[in-house]
Amino acid sequence: MKDNEIDNLLQAAGASHEPDSGLNSDVLNHITATVQQSLKPVRPLPARWVFVAGLLLIGFAVAIAGAARAGFFGIEQMSPWQRLLIFPSLGILAVIAAGEFASAMIPGRLRRISSGALLAVAIVAMLAVFALSFRDYQTTNFVSAGVACLLRGLLHAVPVALLSGLLLRRGFAVKPVSAGLAAGALAGLAGLGVLELNCTNFQAAHVLIWHTAVVLVSAAAGALIGWALHLLRSPRA
């Protein structure tokens, strides 16, 4: 059977089904009456770029504030080549994550990349950048220093996630898990930004595993929160 034959079959089935759809005027009148009861003018959401700019501003402000408090020791000790590789990469990924989070909060918005793919791209890109930038393969205080960095990164991701949620509070996520994942990835990138500005531990294993883990853990937490919020808001079975 050819595709156009299936097309014809589907269209015929859809057309034949239409008169018997069972949608009666009572249902439509009931809906109209319900809508009428609370009909008042609403202010549409601002353009997507406004949200993207706002999200980037939040991420940038929290990263700078966090590094200002802890010290810009990391960026000071980096070579120009490392700075040139790491910070523009972080910026590009943050722009993509902010765009995807904003899109996830506007129904009917075209997605260029799925949230899962976004996370995979962010992780792979940062791993590649770190692998190219850091060549010290020692593992001194691997766990203790790593856990400290992970916690510091996540600590800075939290305010970014909260402020981002506040900025997009008027949006509506048709896929809450996906929106949570994008928000978490954005917050994680901001947390990673703080670590890159501050952390002076340039051991490849430390940066590759513990710094990148901030994005991964933050995105997973975001997805989990999105799922939990959706369960809380949806009607119980």
Add this chain to the structure above:
Amino acid sequence: MHQEDNLEMLMARYQQGDLSAASALIHRVSPQLHRFFTAQSLSRTDADDLLQETWLRIHRVRHTYRSSEPALPWFYAIARHIRVDHYRKAIRISTREQRLEVEPVHATADHEPFAKANSLATLLAPLSPAERETVVMLKVTGMSLEEVARATSSTVGSVKQKAHRAYKKLRNLLSATPQSSRQRGEQS
């Protein structure tokens, strides 16, 4: 295209609190959304309930529509969200019923699945819910790949993949039962 333009204009007026625009939208979009629900093998009562729930949600989040965007995918995005919620709720209920090992309660005539009487739902029954909704939007509603991607919050590539898988399944099934497909075609 003209109809699309009108939908967008009506949506903008609805956001401004215009009752006639709200009423026109409800009467124009509801049959399509109802068909979208019934094509997912839902009973007529369930489809009515979901339609009302969808409009309540549309009304609550009407500010999220932007006049520069196509309106139909926006409606379908919300309808789909409601349908997915309903699907998950139904799964939770069926899981509990299985765990308790209770005999299944027979549906009343009013709740009888449309699949028995509805050739579209019967035709699409072997597909997964995601494939089914993709085929309905593309082939029955006549939306473009980009509009379906907008409505399902996915990428155009993902929509193409789902449509391809759905057609592969349909082709295999219909080729395996040429007699029944011919009969279905004749009935329609």
